[in-house]
Amino acid sequence: MKDLFDRILENKGPLGKWASQAEGYFVFPKLEGPISNRMIFNGKEVITWSINDYLGLANHPEVRKVDAAAAAEYGSAYPMGARMMSGHTALHEKLQDELAAFVDKEAAYLLNFGYQGILSTIDTLVSKDDIIVYDVDSHACIIDGVRLHLGKRFTYKHNDIESLEKNLERATKMAEQTGGGILVISEGVFGMRGEQGKLKEICKLKEKFKFRLLVDDAHGFGTLGKTGAGAGEEQGVQDQIDVYFATFAKSMASTGAFIAGDKEIIEYLKYNMRSQMFAKSLQMQLVVGALKRLEMLKTMPELKAKLWENVNALQNGLRQRGFDIGTTQSCVTPVYLKGSIPEAMALVKDLRENHGIFCSIVVYPVIPKGLILLRMIPTSSHTLEDVEDTLIAFSAIRERLENGTYKRLSASVAAAMGE
Numbered sequence: 231m232k233d234l235f236d237r238i239l240e241n242k243g244p245l246g247k248w249a250s251q252a253e254g255y256f257v258f259p260k261l262e263g264p265i266s267n268r269m270i271f272n273g274k275e276v277i278t279w280s281i282n283d284y285l286g287l288a289n290h291p292e293v294r295k296v297d298a299a300a301a302a303e304y305g306s307a308y309p310m311g312a313r314m315m316s317g318h319t320a321l322h323e324k325l326q327d328e329l330a331a332f333v334d335k336e337a338a339y340l341l342n343f344g345y346q347g348i349l350s351t352i353d354t355l356v357s358k359d360d361i362i363v364y365d366v367d368s369h370a371c372i373i374d375g376v377r378l379h380l381g382k383r384f385t386y387k388h389n390d391i392e393s394l395e396k397n398l399e400r401a402t403k404m405a406e407q408t409g410g411g412i413l414v415i416s417e418g419v420f421g422m423r424g425e426q427g428k429l430k431e432i433c434k435l436k437e438k439f440k441f442r443l444l445v446d447d448a449h450g451f452g453t454l455g456k457t458g459a460g461a462g463e464e465q466g467v468q469d470q471i472d473v474y475f476a477t478f479a480k481s482m483a484s485t486g487a488f489i490a491g492d493k494e495i496i497e498y499l500k501y502n503m504r505s506q507m508f509a510k511s512l513q514m515q516l517v518v519g520a521l522k523r524l525e526m527l528k529t530m531p532e533l534k535a536k537l538w539e540n541v542n543a544l545q546n547g548l549r550q551r552g553f554d555i556g557t558t559q560s561c562v563t564p565v566y567l568k569g570s571i572p573e574a575m576a577l578v579k580d581l582r583e584n585h586g587i588f589c590s591i592v593v594y595p596v597i598p599k600g601l602i603l604l605r606m607i608p609t610s611s612h613t614l615e616d617v618e619d620t621l622i623a624f625s626a627i628r629e630r631l632e633n634g635t636y637k638r639l640s641a642s643v644a645a646a647m648g649e
């Protein structure tokens with residue numbers, strides 16, 4: 231019989247197998263210094279394009295002041311226990327009420343982490359007789375939530391309404407047999423490519439099919455819509471989103487998350503969601519910090535305006551220089567280049583070491599072989615000078631990619647990888 235660890239030691243997994251070449255540089259890099267548009271990587275200043283601090287709140291002096299005061303007052307332990315037992319406070323309720331009002335829902339409930347929170351929301355919303363229909367490109371937390379489901383599930387092609395419709399027909403037939411209902415799940419903004427979920431078209435299908443809609447708006451909250459209430463507001467269908475989810479990990483520059491919807495549904499989730507019933511409540515310093523951040527989201531529209539000035543400068547600049555930035559409809563800015571993994575590694579090294587640009591790199595198997603995706607997250611703390619420096623650097627690296635410089639530089643790596 232095999233020892234359980236034999237497989238683990240033999241096969242470190244699709245990413246783990248690259249650890250010796252990638253760790254500390256391409257994965258698990260250490261960005262140092264205050265969170266801002268320019269941070270320190272390997273001892274050198276770099277323009278950071280990989281941090282989801284959309285509104286620049288992470289290191290905002292007012293936020294830092296409130297965070298520090300809350301930590302001094304409450305420490306990091308308070309309150310102890312799960313919400314249901316001993317971890318409930320008036321400030322948790324206040325934050326919920328304010329979040330619900332902000333996203334135009336009757337009620338909201340706090341989640342101590344986005345990932346576990348949405349996973350558990352999915353688990354709680356469906357019984358084994360219900361059917362889940364979800365976008366094939368969903369974030370890992372949605373996929374894991376669906377994994378908990380004991381009944382049927384269907385994926386539809388990414389943002390493809392025809393495919394969704396076909397799957398809704400199948401799901402409807404199945405639900406008629408099981409006696410269950412249907413849950414459709416989409417993201418408000420798909421975080422890799424930046425497309426908005428087609429929420430308007432999805433909601434239109436409610437005229438033909440009977441389903442409830444859960445939207446993960448991690449990247450839309452704070453960045454989209456007139457008031458910043460997200461992709462539903464942007465597309466004019468916020469009232470048709472049955473369960474709205476957003477994390478504090480992006481625009482709110484913190485930790486935690488929430489779900490919002492009709493009072494009775496949120497009440498049901500509050501009493502049945504295992505990840506919150508059996509886990510410690512969101513720490514008070516995070517609750518107090520989130521109240522401050524939400525106030526700033528509401529009262530400082532200039533933060534979102536500056537964010538979009540930077541997004542437009544970066545995306546228009548890239549398009550004008552002939553870069554393929556796909557079909558983004560949000561702040562998420564992907565740049566698609568053609569090249570092998572070793573070329574991508576040489577290119578990113580050049581960007582970081584010689585141009586002082588730090589952005590995330592995505593390669594096969596996350597995207598098709600032969601493509602390199604550089605993913606950039608503009609924030610309101612970037613400057614137009616950062617954008618200009620980055621555009622110049624991108625033109626330079628594209629030239630080197632096309633004239634074979636990176637192929638030559640990475641030849642030994644490519645040989646070792648059998649590329």
Ligand SMILES: Cc1ncc(COP(=O)(O)O)c(C=O)c1O
Pocket residue numbers: 343344345346348369371417421446448449477478479485486487
């Ligand atoms: C689309 C999406 N959903 C959920 C999460 C998980 O949120 P959290 O970081 O709060 O666990 C993330 C990542 O932050 C995300 O990008």
